[in-house]
Amino acid sequence: MNVPYIVSLAYQYADNLAFLLLAALGLMIILGVIDVINLAHGELIMLGAYTTTLAYHRAHLPLPACVLLSFIGVGAFGMFLERTVIRRFYRDKLGALVATWGISLLLSQGMLLFLGPSLIAVPLPEWTLSYAGYSFGGYRLFSASILVVLLAWWIFYRTKFGVRTRATMQNPAMAQALGVDTRRIYLYTFAAGSALAGLTGGLYAPTTTIVPLMGTTFVDVAFITVVVGGGANPILGALTSSALLASISAPLSSVFGTFMGRIGLLLTALVIIRFLPRGLSGYFQDLQRRRMAGARS
């Protein structure tokens, strides 16, 4: 065990953490606020990657501008989806899941027909750090994921919109009675979750192959992160769940390969929901309630 090896392990951990966090946060925010699972999340990530790649090659924009464009563009598309489809399923949550699955098939197959099997990738930006023979390019993703979480936290806990959103989460009928336009909250939440998917796609566009089915590589880990995190508190859930899961998948995949990493994640998810059916954030919520009840008596 030498120092560079430990540094490299820590780096892999951060890399895994960033991937899980970015892939799952948007999905989790939508689940937490609207209580709907968006199975087209992976395809929204794919749309983000396509937007960035096309903007980079065809419009010759600088990479950060392309990623910003993905964020805004996919967010707007999410708004459109909420207005046309998702809105009709607020009474039938499993129906929303199936309908978004139809959307996901339409998007991936439509993209395959429309732009062909693959695009030329965006070249990696040359901002790598190197240390003792290892080179680190992924730190940008890690810092981006931290920034995204901070931004989400700020919106949730430090803005008026965040207060209204949290009120809607806790009790939609009561929030409505107090004058909160919950339909508008749902619309913006879905748009924000989609925008995060677009951002993820844009950020990972230089490091993955851009194909219409690329969403799948994101969603299988994103689903596990969501299941383990639970919808009770999206930000806390996403953070704790990806921190836990990265500590399982990083060593497993560096020793036995990516596939064993995925198996480890699935088994962890099964064990976690057996004992904490509402996920980590549900567990923390119960813990907090119990403590508050204890303090009162």
Added chain:
Amino acid sequence: MRGPLGIFSRVGGRQDLGRGAAFWVAFAIVALGLVAFPLFGSAFYLSNLANFFVYVPMGLGLCLLWGYGGILSFGQAAFFGISGYVYGIVAQNLSLTPGASLLGVAAAILATVIVAALFGYFVFYGQVSAWIIPLLTLVLSLILETFMAQTAGYQWRIGHVLLGGYNGMTGIPSIQVGPLEFGGASIALYLLTVIAMLLGYLGLRLLVNSHFGYVVVGVRDDVERTRMLGYNVARMQVTVFALAAGLAGLSGVLYVSWGNYINPSSMGLYAATLPVIWTAVGGRSSLIAVTLSTVALKWLADSLAVRGGEYAFLIMGALLLATMLFFPAGIVVSLNRLWRRARRHAP
């Protein structure tokens, strides 16, 4: 109603569409037609029809699980694949032993049910929210596909059977009972698939109209109430989940007996979607609707695939979305409702 005739009144019970004499006469005519079809149909049509009927038990399993039990699962394809591979491994390894293929069928379905029961134990005994099960079963399918796709090469073999990686497992023997071989273009396999389909339908219809079936529906409508009435909800759900998986396993065995081949994409993303599309489009609250839609949509997908696979899934996705938006109860079930309403208002 007790006595030997009780079973008939029970099959015709309230938990499905199609009651009364007219339905059963039509059902008997169609069933007889299907059984008599080999007398005048060509081997090509028999083989094609058998390929469509193979999937009916898998679709019926999801109908029971989702429509009657309220549990949405993307795992049917995973169980289909597990069963196909296990059958292939057992039957091919013991190919010189007589009766090996029947042993293979038993092993395949048993393996499927065991995997489903284990998976179900973790999911249902935790009393998780409804959205967790479709996500985890989808992940299960994807992981199994990824695993099987990387088993290329000589080191991946069980006994002397190569798993075959993405190219799949080849040379799987058909089911054989004595001199009778249930191969791809044989009348025997065609009749076997027809029998599996008809018995699957009638058996499940008997089940959903039994006491057990009413409890399953009770769990769907109100979990808490059913628990308060003293039923073990989790055990009920695991049983239904394992039963649905067993039916998918039956489809898997019939499929490899038909094609002598299976590959990882039978557990992939699209394969996992298909049973959900059949069930949603036909109408998940009715076994007969799902039977019809499974055969019809399998036929549609195959005809579209001839003109390029991308269109097939584009159209399937559009069909699924349109059904969910405009006929949330399913097309066959909605048509039936319209017809009944029209008849009531007729003079």
